[in-house]
Amino acid sequence: MNPNRPHSNRPVYLKLRDQIAAAIIDGAYPEGAMLPSVRALAAEQGANPLTVAKAYQQFQNDGLVEVQRGVGMYVVKGAAERLRAREREAFLHEEWPEIRSRMRRLGLDPADLALSS
């Protein structure tokens, strides 16, 4: 069962979005650096340029990335920390409660699993 939770069946542009967000937070794309071009990342990931563009889109809207038309997209100063803070808020308020109750229902305790990995 369970053709359920967001795994591989998740939209490509969202997977890319998460992947990029992680890269920014981890510093793989340092502040001030230029992100891979739409076409380059598309080729590397085997995706369509538009799909990549759609993933990038959300970062521009949030002002985490600056677009220099005809040049490229650059990571804004302070983007990593802002992004981390925002994602943390979102996680705590929207994801964690559901996960928590779900674990409770399944008879699992976060404290126990904290050790693994």
Place this chain on the structure above:
Amino acid sequence: MNPNRPHSNRPVYLKLRDQIAAAIIDGAYPEGAMLPSVRALAAEQGANPLTVAKAYQQFQNDGLVEVQRGVGMYVVKGAAERLRAREREAFLHEEWPEIRSRMRRLGLDPADLALSS
């Protein structure tokens, strides 16, 4: 940002499926009891009968629910525990690793959040 994680934008039949699964595990639909009829649940949830049927479908396939045609659908004996076990496995192997690394990236520790709620 984040029109992301599976919340309200999730397909209706999957939300129903989760809701029913939770009810079975929690014993709201005890073993041997009859589930709400397709039409009844549809009316109550403001959904289409076929959508409810689609949600029920998966439980039959897994043998968690027994259909008595013309009568109704009944929760099979041992369904709650089987369902819990199955979901727990799925959660631990497919969801938790991602959640764990995600929390690590955001600087969160499961042990700390275990207390809340």
Place this chain on the structure above:
DNA sequence: ATGGCTGTATTATGGCACTGATGCACCTCG
């Protein structure tokens, strides 16, 4: 037997998200 309740099959339709192909506007560098 009949009415009323079950689940199920069929077909059609509208909407929406995702993906894709092409071409255009813009910038930089030689």
Place this chain on the structure above:
DNA sequence: CGAGGTGCATCAGTGCCATAATACAGCCAT
């Protein structure tokens, strides 16, 4: 200026989701 790199807009195609309207098949109490 021209070549090659950017991002971006437009149009089209595809598939899933949800709904709807019927109709059918089975069971049961009256």
